[in-house]
Amino acid sequence: MKRQTTDVLVVGAGIAGLAAALEADRQGADVVVATKAERPDEASTWWAQGGIAVTRDDPEQFARDIRDASAGTADEHAVETLVTEADDAVQDVLVETLDVEFDTNGEGFDYGQEAAHDEPRILHVDAATGKHVHVPFLNYVADETDVEILEDTAALELVRHEGRVYGAVLESDGEWAPTFAGSTILATGGIGALYPRSTNPADATGDGIAMAALAGADVADMEYVQFHPTAYHGDDGTFLISEAVRGEGAVLRNGAGERFMPDYHEDAELAPRDVVARAVKTEREGTGEVVLDVSDIDFEGTFPDLAEKCRDNGVPLPEIPVAPAEHFLCGGVDVDDRGRASLDRLWAVGECARTGVHGANRLASTSLLEGLVWGLRAGEDAAGNDSEEIEPPELLDRDPxxxxxxxxxxxxxxxxxxxxxxxxxxxxxxxxxxxxxxxxxxxxxxxxxxxxxxxxxxxxxxxxxxxxxxxxxxxxNDESVGCHYLVDEAETPAAD
Ligand SMILES: Cc1cc2nc3c(=O)[nH]c(=O)nc-3n(C[C@H](O)[C@H](O)[C@H](O)COP(=O)(O)OP(=O)(O)OC[C@H]3O[C@@H](n4cnc5c(N)ncnc54)[C@H](O)[C@@H]3O)c2cc1C
Structure with missing residues (x-):
C-alpha cells in the first residue's frame, strides 16, 4: 500500500461515490476512489431492485409524496433540491453517459408504481435496476475517466487535525498507508451488518459514519432505521422482494390465508413501509407466518430476474414467505445541500449521509436518486482543494x-x-x-x-x-415517528 496524495479521495464505489468521482473528474480534479469491495455486488447499489424515481411533470406532487412518507419530517430544502435536480441528473448520467436501457413500453419509459407514490414514476430495468446501473457506472468511471479506482481497499481512519480532514488511512492486503486529499468524500453506504437479517451486502458496517463521528463530525437522525416489509424469509438467508411486486398487485396473507393489509391502512399493501413492516411483524407473531401471494400477477413475465432468483434459491411460489429485514438508514453524517459535513474538507453522500430528504422515513426508490444527485453536487463542490500532508494517525501492528x-x-x-x-x-x-x-x-x-x-x-x-x-x-427520541416506533410494554427479551 503506497502513501499518496490526490485532490479528491472518495471512499466507496456505489452510486453516490461514483457520481461524486465522475463529477470531480469532470471538474478537472485528480480523483482516487477506494472501495473495500472486491466485486460490484458488495455495494447496495448493485442490489437495488425497484428502480429510481424521477419527477416526470409534477415536482410538487413528488415532493408531497416524499414529505408524506416521512410523516412530515423531511427537510423542505433538501426535498426541493432532490425533485428539482432529479430528471436532469438521471438524463445526464444514467441515460446519456451510461446508456442504461430502462424498460420502455409503446409510449416511452415504462414508469413503475410503488408504495406511497401518487403516480407511476419509477424508472427500472426489470426488478434488477441496481446491477444495470452499477456495472456500467463502474466500467465507465474505470475506462472513460482519469479516476483511479482502488478495489479491495478499505479506509480505516480519517486523517484529521483541528477540525479539518486531510484524507484517510487506507488498507489493502494487510498493509496500510495514508492517502492525503484536498477533499475527502465518504460514500460508504448502509448499516445492514448491524442486524441479523438485512437486505444489504454483508460488509455494510457503517464505516463512513463511524469514521466521521470519531473525527468529530455531526451525525443526525440515526434512530431512523428502515425495515423493509417483504424480505424473503428462508432458513438459509434473506433477500429483498421488491416493493414493485406489491405495486403490480401481489398481496400479503397471514398464516390463516387472510389478506390483512386493508385492516391496517387504506392503501393496503401500498401503505408506507413502516406501516407494512409492523403489520407483517404483528401478523407473523399472531398467525405464524406471512406470505406474499403473487398468484394474481404475471410474476415470471414482469420480474424475470427476481423470479429466476427465487427459483435458484428454492423459494416456494406463488406464496413467498416474507418477514421484515433491515434495509436502509435514513440518518447518517449530517450534511448540507452540497454534501458538506460539519468538518472542514469532509463530504458525505449516499446512504451514509443524512441530507434530510428522508426525514424519519424514506419513500421507495428515492435513495439511488439521492445518491446520484448529492454525489454530483458534492463532486463539484469538492473539486479544487489542494492536498496537504500532515502527520497521519499511527496504527499498530497487525495480528490477523x-x-x-x-x-x-x-x-x-x-x-x-x-x-x-x-x-x-x-x-x-x-x-x-x-x-x-x-x-x-x-x-x-x-x-x-x-x-x-x-x-x-x-x-x-x-x-x-x-x-x-x-x-x-x-x-x-420519545416520539414514535416514521421508522422509530416505541411500544409501552417491555415485551422484548433481555439481551446479553
Ligand atoms: C436489496 C436492496 C434493494 C434496494 N432497492 C432500491 C431501489 O429499488 N431503489 C432505490 O432508490 N434504492 C434501493 N435500495 C437502496 C439503495 O440501493 C442504497 O441506499 C444505495 O444504493 C446506496 O448507495 P451508496 O452509494 O450510498 O452505497 P453502496 O452502494 O452500498 O456503496 C457503498 C460502497 O462503500 C464501500 N465501502 C464501505 N465501507 C468502506 C470502507 N471503510 N472503505 C472503502 N470502501 C468502503 C463499499 O464497498 C461500497 O463500494 C435498495 C437497497 C437494497 C439493499
Whole structure:
C-alpha cells in the first residue's frame, strides 16, 4: 500500500461515490476512489431492485409524496433540491453517459408504481435496476475517466487535525498507508451488518459514519432505521422482494390465508413501509407466518430476474414467505445541500449521509436518486482543494488471527441486541439495556484496536460505534415517528 496524495479521495464505489468521482473528474480534479469491495455486488447499489424515481411533470406532487412518507419530517430544502435536480441528473448520467436501457413500453419509459407514490414514476430495468446501473457506472468511471479506482481497499481512519480532514488511512492486503486529499468524500453506504437479517451486502458496517463521528463530525437522525416489509424469509438467508411486486398487485396473507393489509391502512399493501413492516411483524407473531401471494400477477413475465432468483434459491411460489429485514438508514453524517459535513474538507453522500430528504422515513426508490444527485453536487463542490500532508494517525501492528475470531463472536452479540432491542419496535427499557451492552462491547473492541490493526477489527469497531449511535438516538427520541416506533410494554427479551 503506497502513501499518496490526490485532490479528491472518495471512499466507496456505489452510486453516490461514483457520481461524486465522475463529477470531480469532470471538474478537472485528480480523483482516487477506494472501495473495500472486491466485486460490484458488495455495494447496495448493485442490489437495488425497484428502480429510481424521477419527477416526470409534477415536482410538487413528488415532493408531497416524499414529505408524506416521512410523516412530515423531511427537510423542505433538501426535498426541493432532490425533485428539482432529479430528471436532469438521471438524463445526464444514467441515460446519456451510461446508456442504461430502462424498460420502455409503446409510449416511452415504462414508469413503475410503488408504495406511497401518487403516480407511476419509477424508472427500472426489470426488478434488477441496481446491477444495470452499477456495472456500467463502474466500467465507465474505470475506462472513460482519469479516476483511479482502488478495489479491495478499505479506509480505516480519517486523517484529521483541528477540525479539518486531510484524507484517510487506507488498507489493502494487510498493509496500510495514508492517502492525503484536498477533499475527502465518504460514500460508504448502509448499516445492514448491524442486524441479523438485512437486505444489504454483508460488509455494510457503517464505516463512513463511524469514521466521521470519531473525527468529530455531526451525525443526525440515526434512530431512523428502515425495515423493509417483504424480505424473503428462508432458513438459509434473506433477500429483498421488491416493493414493485406489491405495486403490480401481489398481496400479503397471514398464516390463516387472510389478506390483512386493508385492516391496517387504506392503501393496503401500498401503505408506507413502516406501516407494512409492523403489520407483517404483528401478523407473523399472531398467525405464524406471512406470505406474499403473487398468484394474481404475471410474476415470471414482469420480474424475470427476481423470479429466476427465487427459483435458484428454492423459494416456494406463488406464496413467498416474507418477514421484515433491515434495509436502509435514513440518518447518517449530517450534511448540507452540497454534501458538506460539519468538518472542514469532509463530504458525505449516499446512504451514509443524512441530507434530510428522508426525514424519519424514506419513500421507495428515492435513495439511488439521492445518491446520484448529492454525489454530483458534492463532486463539484469538492473539486479544487489542494492536498496537504500532515502527520497521519499511527496504527499498530497487525495480528490477523485473533481479531477475526474475536470479531465473529462480538458481531453475534451486537446483532442480537440490535435485533431484540433496537429493531422495528423499541421500548425505553430495552434501549437502555441495549446501550449498556453496546458500551461494554465497544470498550472491549477499543482495547483491541489500541494494540492491533485488521480490517475486520475496524469493521467491528465501526459497527459498535454506529450501533451505539442508533441506540442512543432512539433512546433520546420519545416520539414514535416514521421508522422509530416505541411500544409501552417491555415485551422484548433481555439481551446479553
Ligand atoms: C436489496 C436492496 C434493494 C434496494 N432497492 C432500491 C431501489 O429499488 N431503489 C432505490 O432508490 N434504492 C434501493 N435500495 C437502496 C439503495 O440501493 C442504497 O441506499 C444505495 O444504493 C446506496 O448507495 P451508496 O452509494 O450510498 O452505497 P453502496 O452502494 O452500498 O456503496 C457503498 C460502497 O462503500 C464501500 N465501502 C464501505 N465501507 C468502506 C470502507 N471503510 N472503505 C472503502 N470502501 C468502503 C463499499 O464497498 C461500497 O463500494 C435498495 C437497497 C437494497 C439493499
Amino acid at each position: 488471527a485473533l481479531p477475526d475470531n474475536f470479531a465473529r463472536e462480538k458481531f453475534h452479540r451486537l446483532r442480537r441486541v440490535m435485533d431484540e432491542q433496537v429493531g422495528i419496535e423499541r421500548t425505553p427499557d430495552g434501549l437502555g439495556r441495549a446501550q449498556a451492552v453496546l458500551r461494554r462491547l465497544k470498550g472491549e473492541v477499543d482495547a483491541y484496536v489500541r494494540t492491533r490493526t485488521s480490517r475486520s477489527l475496524y469493521e467491528l469497531r465501526s459497527a459498535a460505534i454506529v450501533s451505539l449511535l442508533v441506540a442512543r438516538a432512539a433512546a433520546e
